[in-house]
Amino acid sequence: MDKDKKGPLLQISELAVHYPIRNKSGFGSRPLKAVDGVSLTIQAGECLGLVGESGCGKSTLAQAVLGLVPITKGTIYLNGGDVVATRKKNRMAQARSVQMVFQDPFASLNPRQTIYQTLSNPLKLHGVKDKAQRDARVVEMLSKVGLKPELSDRYAHEFSGGQRQRICIARALILNPKLVICDEPVSALDVSIRAQIINLLLDLKDDLGIALLMISHDLGVVEHMSDRIAVMYLGHIVEEGNWKSIFTSPSHPYTNALIAAIPDPLKPTSLETRMTGETPSALTPPAGCPFHPRCKESPGEICRKNKIPEFVQVGNDHQARCHLLSQPGSRSDI
Amino acid sequence: MTLKPVLDIKDLSISIEIDAKYYTAVEGVSLSIGKGEIFGLVGESGCGKSLTALSIAGLLSAQLQISNGTIAFEGQQIEKLKTRGMRRLRGDRISMIFQEPMTALNPLMTVGDQIGEMFVLHRGMSMKDARKKAIEALDQVQVPSPGRRIHNYPHQLSGGMRQRIMIAIALSCNPALLIADEPTTALDVTIQAEIVELILELCKARGTAVLMISHDLGLVARMCRRVAVMYAGQIVEEQFGSDIFTGPCHPYTKGLVGSLPRLGGRLEKGQVRLNEISGTVPSIFEFQDGCRFHPRCPDAMDKCRHEAPMQTKIGPRGYVRCYNYG
Numbered sequence: 001m002d003k004d005k006k007g008p009l010l011q012i013s014e015l016a017v018h019y020p021i022r023n024k025s026g027f028g029s030r031p032l033k034a035v036d037g038v039s040l041t042i043q044a045g046e047c048l049g050l051v052g053e054s055g056c057g058k059s060t061l062a063q064a065v066l067g068l069v070p071i072t073k074g075t076i077y078l079n080g081g082d083v084v085a086t087r088k089k090n091r092m093a094q095a096r097s098v099q100m101v102f103q104d105p106f107a108s109l110n111p112r113q114t115i116y117q118t119l120s121n122p123l124k125l126h127g128v129k130d131k132a133q134r135d136a137r138v139v140e141m142l143s144k145v146g147l148k149p150e151l152s153d154r155y156a157h158e159f160s161g162g163q164r165q166r167i168c169i170a171r172a173l174i175l176n177p178k179l180v181i182c183d184e185p186v187s188a189l190d191v192s193i194r195a196q197i198i199n200l201l202l203d204l205k206d207d208l209g210i211a212l213l214m215i216s217h218d219l220g221v222v223e224h225m226s227d228r229i230a231v232m233y234l235g236h237i238v239e240e241g242n243w244k245s246i247f248t249s250p251s252h253p254y255t256n257a258l259i260a261a262i263p264d265p266l267k268p269t270s271l272e273t274r275m276t277g278e279t280p281s282a283l284t285p286p287a288g289c290p291f292h293p294r295c296k297e298s299p300g301e302i303c304r305k306n307k308i309p310e311f312v313q314v315g316n317d318h319q320a321r322c323h324l325l326s327q328p329g330s331r332s333d334i
Numbered sequence: 335m336t337l338k339p340v341l342d343i344k345d346l347s348i349s350i351e352i353d354a355k356y357y358t359a360v361e362g363v364s365l366s367i368g369k370g371e372i373f374g375l376v377g378e379s380g381c382g383k384s385l386t387a388l389s390i391a392g393l394l395s396a397q398l399q400i401s402n403g404t405i406a407f408e409g410q411q412i413e414k415l416k417t418r419g420m421r422r423l424r425g426d427r428i429s430m431i432f433q434e435p436m437t438a439l440n441p442l443m444t445v446g447d448q449i450g451e452m453f454v455l456h457r458g459m460s461m462k463d464a465r466k467k468a469i470e471a472l473d474q475v476q477v478p479s480p481g482r483r484i485h486n487y488p489h490q491l492s493g494g495m496r497q498r499i500m501i502a503i504a505l506s507c508n509p510a511l512l513i514a515d516e517p518t519t520a521l522d523v524t525i526q527a528e529i530v531e532l533i534l535e536l537c538k539a540r541g542t543a544v545l546m547i548s549h550d551l552g553l554v555a556r557m558c559r560r561v562a563v564m565y566a567g568q569i570v571e572e573q574f575g576s577d578i579f580t581g582p583c584h585p586y587t588k589g590l591v592g593s594l595p596r597l598g599g600r601l602e603k604g605q606v607r608l609n610e611i612s613g614t615v616p617s618i619f620e621f622q623d624g625c626r627f628h629p630r631c632p633d634a635m636d637k638c639r640h641e642a643p644m645q646t647k648i649g650p651r652g653y654v655r656c657y658n659y660g
Contacts, residue, residue: 224595
């Protein structure tokens with residue numbers, strides 16, 4: 001990508017991450033295709049919601065963006081620079097542009113560091129030599145995430161779950177990154193605390209103009225926060241587009257099924273769209289379209305034989321990968 | 335409804351001993367569940383919902399004890415029952431499904447043996463007959479090829495499958511009451527609905543009453559006939575199923591309902607700011623005088639700080655503990 005041209009903040013193309021799994025015999029290995037042929041873009045200041053069941057490759061994708069897993073194929077450009085090359089050359093520079101907030105705030109803070117240390121050490125590492133400057137930044141960041149700066153000499157265990165997640169967010173933002181990856185940021189929190197963190201993330205996104213990659217299995221949260229949404233199934237993105245378009249006219253049967261799986265107390269869910277069965281193992285994915293064994297839209301011969309098709313444009317800024325969309329006649333008649 | 339209740343809890347309090355001091359973890363909980371009724375108990379972690387469940391099954395650990403109140407199960411007072419009497423009931427008339435199927439199942443026994451054990455212990459069957467029954471039970475929870483599956487160990491099964499095994503074990507003796515403690519929290523969203531529906535379907539067929547415990551208000555309101563909301567060891571509101579969602583009364587319930595980003599909500603109303611409940615959930619050491627929710631309550635009055643509110647009736651069978659009513 002041209003460096004001086006203003007492109008998207010994050011551009012992933014044809015990304016594949018395969019983990020080698022040792023065969024049972026002990027000889028040789030076969031690939032577990034955690035992420036397979038994923039292309040995504042995130043614009044500056046945008047929130048992309050990434051949804052999918054556990055084991056679909058959401059977190060592997062996030063780790064690849066952070067440069068934490070070796071990439072098998074494809075490229076990731078962050079802010080115009082290749083993530084893999086940058087990481088080799090200058091890890092620190094990469095850390096300044098992308099940061100992560102983890103699911104469990106009880107496990108992701110160092111118990112032996114005070115909050116002040118947790119927040120000021122990154123600044124120190126990244127060359128802010130002036131202590132007064134660091135202190136000012138820590139105070140600023142703490143008040144931004146809604147914590148009293150006086151609390152900065154306490155340890156992580158003295159805070160509640162919601163407060164800890166605020167600290168994690170402050171830590172992620174202290175270096176002014178362009179992109180923050182949030183991996184299920186609210187699912188470990190108490191229900192009454194979740195709204196606080198969701199509101200905080202949205203406020204910070206608007207205030208600081210950061211882009212968010214929001215990984216979640218909670219469609220309610222994703223709908224509320226995202227500008228664009230990508231739905232992932234067994235290593236592939238199966239539907240992607242503008243949030244409104246995805247929720248008003250979901251096109252892939254999997255997206256439909258995900259939406260139908262959320263119990264709505266006010267609307268009885270229809271059983272026809274509810275899918276059955278569980279995610280197949282990524283080690284032995286079904287032949288053809290990986291979703292066909294669970295698909296409720298009467299998959300035809302083509303779904304069982306041909307591998308997952310290319311994206312079909314189903315609307316303005318909305319695309320899906322499904323044989324039944326690209327070849328409407330392929331539906332088996334029942 | 336005037337069905338004779340299967341479970342009738344009156345004024346239950348549970349206290350916990352920490353460093354020779356007693357703290358009340360559950361206070362004044364009363365609830366009754368009719369035959370075959372689906373009852374939901376919602377609350378956040380630490381609100382005492384699981385303790386309530388454990389006390390019914392007689393599974394409270396040593397430092398916990400029932401300090402007040404009665405638990406009547408099928409007309410029998412069970413809170414004073416000794417280990418042996420409770421053992422006879424548990425698994426037979428009262429059974430339980432836990433959140434994490436992997437830790438609840440025995441990793442060293444095949445699932446067939448674990449289901450069969452129930453028939454051997456409670457029905458005095460031979461191992462051979464029990465095995466046949468186990469296959470039947472697996473078939474009922476829709477496990478494919480049950481004849482082969484009974485030889486599997488828990489680690490060979492997926493999360494959803496393991497939870498099905500738990501259900502099969504729990505329902506094997508046709509209990510009168512099933513306590514399901516967060517039965518789907520550890521599972522994927524897509525499996526959740528399937529498992530909950532399976533539980534309800536099987537219980538309906540058997541006339542088993544269900545006490546469904548969850549933190550997911552949406553799920554419980556959708557599935558249960560009556561719902562009680564617990565906060566800091568007390569039931570603050572009880573209502574009929576979806577009424578709790580459409581017409582919540584207690585400020586805490588209102589807050590919870592308003593704080594959930596509901597699917598389709600943004601399409602209807604746009605990206606409105608979520609309603610926050612300020613503050614954090616108090617731990618049992620921090621329970622305050624008066625209404626326990628008052629430090630976080632937007633409508634708190636002076637009275638709320640000093641005196642705990644009593645139950646006020648709302649609707650035909652609901653009640654709320656709040657001074658803003660009554």
